Amino acid sequence: MEYLCLKSRNSQVIEMISITYILLGLVLLSLHAVECKPKTTPLDTIEFPALNCRKHSAVLTDFGGVGDGKTSNTKAFASAIDKLSGLASDGGAMLIVPPGKWxxxxxxxxxxxxxYIHKDAVLLGSQDESEWPNLPVLPSYGRGRDAPGGRLSSLIFGTNLTDIVVTGGNGTIDGQGAYWWEKFHKKKLDATRPYLIEIMYSNQIQISNLTLINSPSWNVHPIYSSDVIIQGLTILAPVDSPNTDGINPDSxxxxxxxxxxxxxxxxCIAVKSGWDQYGIKVGMPTQQLVIRRLTCISPDSATIALGSEMSGGIQDVRIEDITAINTESGVRIKTAVGRGAFVRDIHVRRMVMKTMKYVFWMTGAYGSHPDPGYDPKALPEIKGINYRDxxxxNVTYSARLDGINNDPFTGICISNVTITLTEKPKKLQWNCTDVEGVTSNVTPPACDLLSKKKADECPFPEDRLPIEDVKLKSCSIASSITLF
Structure with a gap:
């Protein structure tokens, strides 16, 4: 009996030990599983202004995105956007690009x-040309800009869309443009280089709060679109990089x-509307444009250029509170015989310029053409150009104003301008041909073709453009990223 009791107690002890080992094993397995399981780490709440807030959101990693700077995410972006497009009628969707190099x-x-590009995220433009689809030439240009053939799709592209927001917490888009600049200089391009952001045939567009660097060519190109807000962008490229325009509103x-x-x-900004006979045929002007609070550095180009591709017309442009530093010219008009159309009702005020080649520069002989088929009788109308305050x-030339013979630039008004010159300025400060207009309170004095008036200021519109009254909504979302 004692033996049976002892045996029973021993069995109980062995069973308890076995259970203990099993439990310990389960604990260890559980700990190991916890160590290997992906950790979900919350991001700070994302808050940002936008045209519209979205009901749904997702993170790029949900679709296989890898932010190691080496793995291609082209398919991950395509998969994510394709999936989220199905939510357009249910409050829309947001795709978050989390911290990492994508x-x-x-x-x-x-x-x-x-x-939405997180503040610690960087989009890197691929240098694998197979990841850049070839697109037809733009109808208002008739050919590619770098080569007669087609053009490569932009890094971020959209067409025939409504209500699109590309924004972030000052996240970065790096086009890794050196690869493309070298091909351009060596004349090895058979299609036009990609831009960073291009939106076509669309409306209700917002592009904001991003840093764009090293674009292969133009940075931001809205074209054939309406109701566009572009704000809070930092755009950087080497000052000797080819054709890295900052923002180009086009038709x-x-x-x-x-x-x-x-x-x-x-x-820094180039306002466009098509090239010669192709732009004339499409006939879509850039109009109702406001540009304000811009700082520009571009030693070989303009702060704001109107043209030279302006064959659909440019009108009703309001430019104010502009700073230009070490830049070739201020607000420059570029056109030529064959462009046709017009640049009119342009109003500029409150500009500060430091170290400039030209303050005012207009030319009617910007002679590049897409092909020999342009109409030499298509003369542009340049009229109603107003600068004040x-x-x-540190200026080399005050002005170079060259109109077109038998097609003068008219209605030029320049008032309340003070220019101080570099230590070695050009002797002829105002070089004017084929222009007509007036000046008031301008130092040094303007050319004789711009007659002097007393105490009159050039006009600036008192009404507001519709886009100025569009207010952004305050959006927020608490999201998360997965760390392995």
Whole structure:
């Protein structure tokens, strides 16, 4: 009996020990599982202004995105946006690009959609040309800009869309442009280089709060679109990089560009509307454009250029509170015989310029053409160009104003301008041909073709453009990223 009791007790002890080992094993397995399981780490709440807030959101890693700077994410972006496009009618969707380096080729946006680039995220433009689809030439240009053939799709591209927001917490888009600049200089391009952001045939567009660097060519190109807001962009490129224009509104209506800082190898902002006979045929002007609070550095180009591709017309442009530093010219008009159309009702005020080659520069002989088929009888109308309240220092030339023979630039008004010259200024400060207009309170005095008036200020519109009254909504979302 004692033996049976002892045996029973021993069995109980062995059973208890076995259970203990099993439990310990389960604990260890559980701990190991916890160590290997992906950790979900919350991001800070994302808050940002936008045209519209979205009901749904997702993170790029939900679709296989890898932010190591080496793995291509082109398919991940395409998969994410395709999936989220199905939510357009249900409050729209937002795709968050989380911290990391996200290598990608071109991808297309969708309507009622927000692409949000986190402040610690960098999009890297792929240098694999197979990841850049070839597109037809733009109808208002008739050919590619770098080569007669087609053009490569932009890094972020969209067409025929409504309600698109590309924004972030000042996240970065790096086009890794050196690869493309070298091909350009060596004349090895058979298609036009990609841009960073291009939106076509669309409306209700917002591009904001991003840093764009090293674009292969132009940085931001809205075209054939309306109701566009571009704000809070920092755009940087080496000052000797080819054609790295900052922002190019092209055949767009009702556009607002504000609070941007641009260092460029070309014009900081270039306003366009098509090239010669192709732009004339399409006939879509850029109009109702406001540009304000811009800082520009571009030693070989303009702060703001109107043209030279302006064959659909440019009208009703309001430019104010502009700073230009070490830049070739201020607000420059570029056109030529064959362009046709018009640049009219342009109003500029409150500019500060430091170290400039020209303060005022207009030319009617900007002679590049897409092909020999342009009409030499298509003369542009340049009329109603107003500048006021400008201070410039360390200037080489005050003005070079060259109209077109038998087609003078008319209605030029320049008032309340003070220019101080470099230590070695050009002797002829105002070089004027084929222009007509008036000046008031301008130092040094203007050319004789711009007659002097007393105490009159050049007009600036008192009404507001519709885009100026568009208010952004305050959006927020608490999201998360997955760390392995």
């Amino acid at each position: 290598l990608t080729g071109s991808f297309n946006l969708t309507s009622h959609f927000t692409l 767009c209506t009702n556009t607002r560009i504000e609070d941007c800082y641009i260092v460029s190898g070309d014009d 400008i201070v410039a220092e």
